[in-house]
Amino acid sequence: PERAVALFSLLDTVFPGIAQAAERIRGLGVSWEGASTPFVFEEAGAALAHVGLIELPLVLEGRETVVGSVHAVATCADQRGRGLYRAVMTRLLAWCESRFSTLVLTTEHPEYFTPFxxxxCPEAAFRLAVDHAGPREPLRRLELSQPQDLALLHRLLSTREPLSHRLGVVREQAIFCFNMGRQDLWYSQALDALCCFERQGTGLRLLDLVAPRLPAWPQLLACLPGPLKEIIFEFSPDRLAPQALPQPRLLDHDGPSWLMVRGPWLPEGTPFTLPIPART
Structure with a gap:
């Protein structure tokens, strides 16, 4: 507990609110400590630098694999210039050497990571023109304070079918809960599917679809709110709506979000995106 307090004291100075978010996901049935392997430089009981590693199970070009997702890179402001970031990153890379062939991270500062x-790896959004008046079977918003809805969320996350053969997420819960636990999550009983989306006028950004069995695209569209003229898929939709057109872009996720990769990356050079709910 004392080391956790010291760690979150550091992290909260670099990422304000992160300690509160870590406590919030505990109420959703997952824990930061259970998901993240920390690499910390400590001195006199204080955490001065940290980098964490979370396992991220993916399907890449049809092959199931687990990559290491680097996150929460932080150095105490008055300790910079001592080589502490290099020290903890070097330890992380050595630990990962025999465990992961590929590491990923997202950052506003790619120059911090190229030396390592x-x-x-450039990403794309996928756009599809639609003519959708409104839902035939409205979605229900989950109430995660209710045990039955929380159990439903975890069942869907643990049994989800990958959205994409190119880049799909499977069996991941901690990152999803951290990123999406305060967002509106919508459930279709008819499809046994969870939808994450944002409305933008007559457009809709579809962030994720979590289901044990993927519905046909017309079935899903029939559940979405309307009227809609365009869907923007923030994941690779090759299994759901392959007719969607890729558009290169740098994701704005609370600032520019550069996807950085170390090691082999099978989708590289093709249109893909790492979904927001799976980014660290």
Whole structure:
């Protein structure tokens, strides 16, 4: 507990609110400590630098694999210039060497990570014109304070079918709960599917679809709110709506979000995106 207090004291100075978010996901049945392997430089009981590693199970070009997702890179402001970030990152890379062939992270500062062998892998959004008046079967908003809805969320996350053969997420819960636990999550009983989306006028950004069995695209569209003229898929939709057109872009996720990769990355050079709910 004392080391956790010291760690979150550091992290909260770099990422304000992160300690509160870590406590919030505990109420959703997952824990930061259970998901993240920390690499910390400590001195006199204080955490001065940290980098964490979370396992991220993916399907990449049809092959199921687990990559290491680097997150929460932080150095105490008055300790910079001592090489502490390099020290903890070097320890993380050595630990990962025999465990993961691929590491990923997202950042506003790619230049911090290129010296450690990370490279930028460009992403795309996918756009599809639609003519959708409104839902035939409205979605129900989950209330995660209710045990039955929380159990439903975890069942869907643990049994989800990958949305994409190119880049799909499977069996991941901690990152999803951290990123999406305060967002509106919508459930279709008819499809046994969870939808995450944002309305933008007559457009809709579809962030994620979590289901044990993927519905046909017309079935899903029939559940979405309307009227809609365009859907923007923030994931690779090759299994759901392959007719959607890719558009290169740098994701704005509370600032520019550069996807950095170290090691082999099978989708590289093709249109893809790492969904927001799976980004660290």
């Amino acid at each position: 062998g990370f490279r930028h």
